[in-house]
Amino acid sequence: MTLQFARPIHPGEFLREEYLVLLNMSAGALAKQLHLPRTRIERIVKEEVGITPDTALRLGRYFNTTPQFWMNFQQAYELETQAAKLAEELEAIEPLPVGPIAA
DSSP: OOOOOOOOOOHHHHHIIIIIHHHTOOHHHHHHHHTOOHHHHHHHHTTSSOOOHHHHHHHHHHHTSOHHHHHHHHHHHHHHHHHHHTHHHHHHSOOOOOOOOOO
């Protein structure tokens, strides 16, 4: 069975397309609202860096979401990215057979 993975979506792409574009807001304007350096949000939406817990807390507060929403998005991206890189190695791992546990 071949492992297949969808293209991982970077949280910066989601932030850009689902929030900034829809709100007609620049990364700099968002950074100002979050009390962050403009470059931090710019680098996130350019998909150069991920979302840190600090940024997740601020995004959650500003957009009325939870920080965990943003951290889950980041974690899912990292797992999917790594799984795609390791697909061949993961495929070679024989799963533990499922069956009754011997007493």
